[in-house]
Amino acid sequence: MKVARFHTSKGLMEFELYENDAPGTVENFCDLVNQEFYNGLIFHQYIPDTLIQTGCPNGDGTGGPGYFIKCELKGKKQFHDKGVLSMANSGRDTNGSQFIICLDQANVKHLDGNHTCFGKLRKTGFEVLSKLRRFDVIESIELGEIEEVFEMNERDYQ
Secondary structure (H helix, E strand, O other): OEEEEEEEOOEEEEEEEOOOOOHHHHHHHHHHHHOOOOOOOEOOEEEOOOEEEEOOOOOOOOOOOOOOEOOOOOOOOOOOOOOEEEEOOOOOOOEOOOEEEEOOHHHOHHHOOOOOEEEEEOOOOHHHHHHOOOOOEEEEEEEEEOOOOOOOOHHHHO
16 A cells, blocks of 8 residues: 655654545655655645645645646545545646645535545544644655555544
């Protein structure tokens, strides 16, 4: 299973990437990671109990990589929940580099069917996610592979 390890100013978060569910989106994200596109970018938007957003090279939500990719909305994992990585866009098929991390399922359900989900936070990282705010920094992202094992998500503990 492909994972992305986000080194942020608040700590480390590890995300499973949805290679089979959103292959084009994951490929685009990984290409940008390999180009070190995200290194040093800030989280430019924070909406409490809803989402935190990053991936804008301008730091204000107006920038991107200079191209668009298509939405991938039909997979089994295309639902928004706490800890899900989802592409930000300004309409269908305008995905690029900006993405959100969902903070509460009830407040992001309206994104289902409109924004591509391409990964989910693994159990280690929810504490860091709860501390992230506007102007916190992605220091770097590294890609890796891990053996796929059953892992309960935060909802399973409640």
